[in-house]
Amino acid sequence: MITIDLKDKTAVVTGSARGIGKAIAEKLAEAGAKVLINDISEEAAKQTAEEISKKYNVETTYFACDISNEEQANKLIETCKEKWGKVDILVNNAGITKDTLLLRMTKEQWDQVINVNLTGTFLCTRAAFKIMMNQRSGVIINISSIAGENGNVGQANYSASKAGVIGFTKTVAVEGAARGVRCNAIAPGFIQTAMTDAIPDKIKEKMIASIPLKRPGQPEDIANAVLFLASDLSSYITGQVIDVNGGGFRPN
Template sequence: MELQNRVAIVTGASGGIGSATARELAEAGTRLVLAYHHGGERAEALAAEIRARGGECTVAQADVSTKEGAGILAKTAVEAYGGIDILVNNAGVTRDGLFLRMKEEDWDQVIDTNLKSVFLCSQAASKYLMRSAYGRIINIGSVVGLTGNAGQANYVAAKAGLVGLTKTLARELAARKVTVNVIAPGYITTRMTESIAPELSEKMAEQIPLGRLGQPGDVAALIRFLAGDRASYITGQVLQVDGGLVM
């Protein structure tokens, strides 16, 4: 229970990495705000599971790509638990397509959800994080933000921008003992990747030195570490969870 009574917001909590993260942080003793935009039934089921195991959590619906939505999450955490110690910016979407054919609305939606939301949620939470003398911001990026990927100009741009935003926030907030890091997962088995044909998944696994696709728990375990005391001297870093795919 290394995070006993710490307060954490997890965006995109109804997704694979989000729900695995919520379970890890609950096991470590945090009091959780599970944020979702779509997938309310999954979020409520996750909350019921955590409570059944003795954890504390509340569920909040919000569009984190808007200032209003980000404010709702900060307000929910403060009203329910008195502050904010940890923010996990995990919300994300994909709208893939070749660059020359990509619609402007697909570009905007991915940038707003995957990058703008991190700016807004971090801004809304920062005054409470700075007061805690402990604050942690953990952003979920992607290895494609480091390498590029055909057919994902919008997603790659958002994840690459997240690296720069993370490093800037790490510099600005360091004086208040707030650490800011970004995790760059590789191929992780989630609902977002379920539509990939089995033969393509096999080809992906062949490219990975460890020989398998990642699981949400592989990412969640690192989030739990970064949220804890033992990671207090780590900030402004990009940490890859990719089985050795990008070296």
């Protein structure tokens, strides 16, 4: 029987109080890892950390902060190192959308999305990378998006941020390889969460109809791919983008 055992591992998952991030944190905890829950909402982060700890009988902790703030991102990663002595797994999951057509997009909407999705990923990765390079081991998993590969109407800011995450992933992978630090990205398609609940029903139906597997993905579908990339089963995989999208779709 093959089992994935992360019992001696520590993990930081950004934006993990709900949605895909929460499913990822749960999956890593189920495999035995100690998990640090991060979110911008302190109450939600605390609640999720307690819930996961009870459910899987593992140690968890939480650190609420905005990952796009340099000082806070550094403190987030330091908290894991101080509490558990090392940082084995970092999942850069926190992300936001501010959708509107390009001609209506304000600079503020552009900056907000780039700051959280791309700059936040850079800041958390840089802080963890320093520790992982010294450890001579570590795994970084960045949550990109199908929108970063295909583009999407109304998402110039979001698509640019998620395409940026892919380029970033490939560079971190080559810089980390000599010291055993791997970095990969996952590009989810349409996943059922609060983020996609905000899409109008008519557009959602059209998107789902264009998915070859004819259903939206669930947060657990992404968490399963993260578990694989976090484990030694993927020890020869770095600098890659794994599409988890039901066969891809082009709703436009």
